[in-house]
Amino acid sequence: MTLHRSAGAGARLALDASGGDLAPLSNVEGAKAFVREYPDSTVVLVGDVDQLAPLVGAQGRGIELVHAPERVEMGEHPSQAVRRKRRSSIRRCFELVSEGKADAVVSAGNSGAVMTAALLVLGRLRGVERPAFAALLPSLRSGGRGGGCLLLDAGANTRCRPSQLAQFAVMGDVYARKVMKVASPRVAVLSNGEEAEKGTELTRDALELLRHSGLNLLGYVEGKDIFSGDVDVVVTDGFTGNVVLKTSEGTASAMAGLLRSAVERAGLSEKLGALLLGPTLTGLKKVVDYAEYGGAPLLGFAGVGIVAHGRSSGKAIKNALRVARETGEAGLQGELERAIVESRRWLRPDSAERT
């Protein structure tokens, strides 16, 4: 049986205190900031209690500690480490969800480790071939807040089948409706051109399957369309999805860096200009900043999991907790299960793996 504890008001969120480059300090900081903003919620910090207790200190209202002595280290093979370390913080987090003691998991640890733990402990939602890692990318229209475009798979499954891409579209559509509050999400397959003759065997077959889905299907879109505000859900294989995510991150930080160095080299009037423009430049940075953006949901597991960026600051952790709270609130899991069951009418799993 799948547990559907409702989150939202009174949400209990399990936070992997050992995951992320800045753990456990930023994680504790993020948890504190979150419960200050949402005093009706509880964060269960999962990690080395001896280390965590002094960090949490007296300000601990709304924060509980659960001991997990092991952690997945940076150098380890993530999925092997998760299998071996049965007392690791990330496994314990998902156990809390499966035991009904938490509504959702947030981790800034290695996304491969998070996927493995979710699979081992929660398992997949009934009928889901492959759970996906979804990333919410900013669009011009959304101004980087809410809205944006959901890209999946953003890295969990390097190689995919057409039926898996079609399921990603079904799950993305549900997420866009329930969490992003888009009435009729525009769904598309990522390709190297908009014309039907473009793409690979994978994209063509996925598009063909989706023509029978009843989704609001645009067809193919290109990489630039992701940021245009003209599409809500874009599906692709995890290899390409990872490339999109990293390319976008690289472009944005290169632009921000160039702006910074240009201002440093510039004369007094330009420095004054930068000062006056301060809030706007900060706003721009937010668009590409994971700290503002919160985490990326895992879709297709029998429970809610949110992956935060590995370099998450306290603010990023706080925002990922907020995303977890909203995701739980939306009753996403039940709707995902219904949509996957319903998709069997038009979707038959196929056999050949293609990328």
Next chain:
Amino acid sequence: MTLHRSAGAGARLALDASGGDLAPLSNVEGAKAFVREYPDSTVVLVGDVDQLAPLVGAQGRGIELVHAPERVEMGEHPSQAVRRKRRSSIRRCFELVSEGKADAVVSAGNSGAVMTAALLVLGRLRGVERPAFAALLPSLRSGGRGGGCLLLDAGANTRCRPSQLAQFAVMGDVYARKVMKVASPRVAVLSNGEEAEKGTELTRDALELLRHSGLNLLGYVEGKDIFSGDVDVVVTDGFTGNVVLKTSEGTASAMAGLLRSAVERAGLSEKLGALLLGPTLTGLKKVVDYAEYGGAPLLGFAGVGIVAHGRSSGKAIKNALRVARETGEAGLQGELERAIVESRRWLRPDSAERT
């Protein structure tokens, strides 16, 4: 026999006057601007002479006209149209190169049409499995001028074999040495992570082949590394390359758009700030602007071809002509031929197509 007319001083460049969204006006404008800046060079404008003659007018020094009554229209299937329209401007351009009447071709037309025309008229360099479309992407260090990272294939070959990726690396290395003037180019394969176990069958097999190449091989890089300044040549299949190019373009223009709209909404002090920051903001825009960036070279054909952006302004055309001139100057073709021949020592074409 392959013709290797040297370009550079006294270069004769064939410009497709009918290619591009703003043709022929921007094309003529770009040609004029180019010959003003490089009075030792000649631009051969290839298109409808009746239409071109009045546009060129009296300022025609350094500009010659060659009549080509047909053009590949936007709605047409590019490669079919090129095959059918034997008197099209893009075919005539490459014929001028094959007849020794021009050193290089510049076109802002559909890149598929340009590839087809190059293949039909010039053919491939001896030993090249698949010519590639290379894109020079800005890096943080280059400041968007020169330098940067060469990405290939950026869209010509949707599906690729490992040996083709390896040849792209060989050709990219030559281009980086001869044109970008990098002494020992750092070459890498694009993947979804830096660890050896990441990637697809294609990327793993390509990397394995390249280990015997003698190139300055970094291994795998991720999408964000393209813009870091830490790598000079990145190889990938044309599907993924197109996605990288379009994602980067989309991210950059979304950021520029957000900045613009934020300044418009802002108060007086921010507007003054934008005014004072003007040159810096313009500099930033240049980084992502094809107009500053010039065109992308086609590598692996028996002649030099440069593809400019479809929305090329006069300035973009001028810069693409400059890239064509520099590319011809560098004696690239002879060196490409030598490198491909030499790569046979470690590279055997394989049979299975993989993406």
